[in-house]
Amino acid sequence: MVSRILLSDSYDPYFNLAVEDCIFRSMSPNQRVLFLWRNQDTVVIGRSQNPWKECNIAKMEQENISLARRQSGGGAVFHDLGNTNFTFMAGKPGYSKEVSTDIVLQGLKSLGIDGYANGRNDLVVGEGDSMRKFSGSAYKETKDRGFHHGTLLLSADLSRLANYLNPDPKKLQSKGISSVRSRVMNLEEVSSDIDHDTVCEAIIDAFCDYYGQTPTIETISPEALPDLPGFVDKFSEQSSWEWNYGKSPQFTHTLDERFKWGGVEVHLDLKNAQIIAAKTFTDSLYPDPIEQLAERLVGVAYRSDAISECLDALINDFPEQTTELQELKYWLVKAVS
Numbered sequence: 527m528v529s530r531i532l533l534s535d536s537y538d539p540y541f542n543l544a545v546e547d548c549i550f551r552s553m554s555p556n557q558r559v560l561f562l563w564r565n566q567d568t569v570v571i572g573r574s575q576n577p578w579k580e581c582n583i584a585k586m587e588q589e590n591i592s593l594a595r596r597q598s599g600g601g602a603v604f605h606d607l608g609n610t611n612f613t614f615m616a617g618k619p620g621y622s623k624e625v626s627t628d629i630v631l632q633g634l635k636s637l638g639i640d641g642y643a644n645g646r647n648d649l650v651v652g653e654g655d656s657m658r659k660f661s662g663s664a665y666k667e668t669k670d671r672g673f674h675h676g677t678l679l680l681s682a683d684l685s686r687l688a689n690y691l692n693p694d695p696k697k698l699q700s701k702g703i704s705s706v707r708s709r710v711m712n713l714e715e716v717s718s719d720i721d722h723d724t725v726c727e728a729i730i731d732a733f734c735d736y737y738g739q740t741p742t743i744e745t746i747s748p749e750a751l752p753d754l755p756g757f758v759d760k761f762s763e764q765s766s767w768e769w770n771y772g773k774s775p776q777f778t779h780t781l782d783e784r785f786k787w788g789g790v791e792v793h794l795d796l797k798n799a800q801i802i803a804a805k806t807f808t809d810s811l812y813p814d815p816i817e818q819l820a821e822r823l824v825g826v827a828y829r830s831d832a833i834s835e836c837l838d839a840l841i842n843d844f845p846e847q848t849t850e851l852q853e854l855k856y857w858l859v860k861a862v863s
């Protein structure tokens with residue numbers, strides 16, 4: 527088997543995830559690849575997750591945090607430049623997540639860190655009550671190949687991590703995979719001079735030792751893109767609302783509010799983050815626009831700009847109730863993010 531080592535120079539999650547996917551699909555099954563990368567300010571969710579259930583989308587939007595859906599399963603994690611990611615890819619039968627886990631642990635050991643796999647997909651340090659997770663992994667396999675990718679918390683902002691992964695309590699009923707919340711820590715607490723470069727070097731050394739090969743390290747950046755089949759399309763898919771939000775499993779959202787002019791209840795059924803059915807209830811003395819709203823919401827995307835547009839059209843058609851409908855609009859638009 528031929529080994530390749532790739533380092534990404536880009537902090538763009540959509541770029542890095544597209545590179546990872548294209549290399550995975552196009553590599554020959556007699557290759558193995560180690561890819562090391564990091565993302566700026568991003569929450570990365572699993573393939574089958576609902577971002578509105580797993581993250582605080584409103585806070586993320588306010589603070590410019592990207593949302594990226596990955597190709598592998600599992601839960602939601604926060605990335606900033608204090609978090610390093612590794613991906614091990616190989617053809618079968620060479621692919622083994624036990625081996626890749628061992629290589630990461632060996633690399634960390636050479637930096638004085640005694641981590642271990644805790645049986646699930648986490649790497650941890652400490653025992654019992656002081657056990658802390660510093661790495662989460664996820665996997666993808668096809669007939670003839672597989673990849674194992676994971677995070678390493680080195681010096682990430684843990685208060686932001688907690689903020690964005692703590693969703694607003696909402697009346698959402700959703701299928702899909704839930705994240706498993708853990709107590710986390712940064713490896714700089716164990717080994718103070720650890721950073722992205724030292725950890726990459728240590729993992730690369732452990733990889734080369736294990737396989738007895740020393741491939742030249744290739745750097746990937748948007749300016750130095752290797753010839754990756756399908757990259758342009760993959761990058762645009764990976765960056766799109768339709769993939770990151772739209773691929774959410776089916777869900778329902780029930781909302782209610784009491785205004786001075788009456789109570790309103792809205793039930794939304796969502797598929798691909800589009801409203802496929804809506805029901806509204808009100809005890810307002812002027813129920814017509816609220817009843818109309820249920821019809822008009824069908825087909826609208828579950829995003830504030832689309833809901834806002836729908837309400838604007840309603841206000842246009844019921845100008846005598848502008849004040850009430852503006853209040854309704856403000857509330858609904860806020861409720862969907």
Ligand SMILES: Nc1ncnc2c1ncn2[C@@H]1O[C@H](COP(=O)(O)OC(=O)CCCC[C@@H]2CCSS2)[C@@H](O)[C@H]1O
Binds near residue numbers: 601
């Ligand atoms: N960056 C990071 N690293 C480790 N653990 C984290 C991180 N961010 C959050 N968490 C903790 O993990 C749980 C979620 O754990 P859970 O087990 O549900 O999910 C995972 O671990 C998924 C790992 C995916 C790795 C991919 C590799 C390249 S792109 S992302 C979350 O609630 C926090 O408590």
